[in-house]
Amino acid sequence: MDNHDLENEEAMDDHVMSSLETPMRDDAFALSDDEKITIIEGHFREIMHTLGLDLKDDSLKGTPHRVAKMYVKEIFSGLHPDNKPHARRFENKYKYNKMLVERDITVYSSCEHHFVPIIGKAHVAYIPNEHVIGLSKLNRIVQYYARRPQVQERMTMQIASELKQALQTENVAVLIEADHLCVMSRGVNDVSSSTITAEYSGLFEQEAYRTEFLGHIRTKR
Numbered sequence: 530m531d532n533h534d535l536e537n538e539e540a541m542d543d544h545v546m547s548s549l550e551t552p553m554r555d556d557a558f559a560l561s562d563d564e565k566i567t568i569i570e571g572h573f574r575e576i577m578h579t580l581g582l583d584l585k586d587d588s589l590k591g592t593p594h595r596v597a598k599m600y601v602k603e604i605f606s607g608l609h610p611d612n613k614p615h616a617r618r619f620e621n622k623y624k625y626n627k628m629l630v631e632r633d634i635t636v637y638s639s640c641e642h643h644f645v646p647i648i649g650k651a652h653v654a655y656i657p658n659e660h661v662i663g664l665s666k667l668n669r670i671v672q673y674y675a676r677r678p679q680v681q682e683r684m685t686m687q688i689a690s691e692l693k694q695a696l697q698t699e700n701v702a703v704l705i706e707a708d709h710l711c712v713m714s715r716g717v718n719d720v721s722s723s724t725i726t727a728e729y730s731g732l733f734e735q736e737a738y739r740t741e742f743l744g745h746i747r748t749k750r
């Protein structure tokens with residue numbers, strides 16, 4: 530391998546490492562939420578106007594503001610680090626050292642290619658070391674990364690990475706099964722397919738742990 534190849538390989542490594550982050554502009558947080566809502570509202574009004582809709586209509590006139598508020602405060606609120614859930618770590622006093630699985634966590638996300646919904650479920654698991662976190666924080670971490678324009682692969686890896694950080698362990702599994710409205714309602718128009726992504730690390734790289742995890746998420750309550 531010559532120097533040039535080595536440089537290319539390093540560049541690719543950099544690319545792989547940084548691509549876990551949602552691509553954001555450097556000045557992404559220069560505007561306040563209210564300023565963003567005002568700007569998006571204006572642009573959305575233009576979109577509706579261009580589509581030929583009558584913005585004087587009672588039912589339509591509030592839509593640009595509703596959409597802008599929904600983007601900033603709800604479905605894309607996970608773009609702002611201020612909205613990241615704080616998962617306080619508790620000492621694992623009881624020395625629980627088996628698998629904890631939080632399954633069927635609702636995923637409501639948005640496809641970054643078409644800005645239409647991705648709807649599904651996430652199943653997450655970890656095997657604690659010294660720390661545990663509150664159960665609801667697992668759901669909140671999933672929600673935070675879902676509430677931004679996404680591709681399912683990156684969402685899965687972002688959630689896994691955050692769980693490792695919050696729990697201070699590598700023993701983390703994340704599996705997401707989801708329907709992509711961009712596949713169902715347009716384009717290829719396939720309403721029966723769904724997408725599964727998974728990330729396993731630490732002990733979950735071993736087949737026995739993966740099998741146990743998959744068994745738990747498939748069993749009926």
Ligand SMILES: Nc1nc2c(ncn2[C@@H]2O[C@H](COP(=O)(O)OP(=O)(O)OP(=O)(O)O)[C@@H](O)[C@H]2O)c(=O)[nH]1
Binds near residue numbers: 640717
């Ligand atoms: N890998 C990946 N692809 C996704 C995800 N969500 C949507 N896509 C795909 O992103 C692709 C965008 O491809 P383009 O060919 O630029 O878009 P398009 O012309 O609208 O493609 P069609 O959907 O095939 O009509 C499509 O194939 C989508 O199905 C995702 O979470 N992960």
Ligand SMILES: [Zn+2]
Binds near residue numbers: 643
């Ligand atoms: Zn899409």
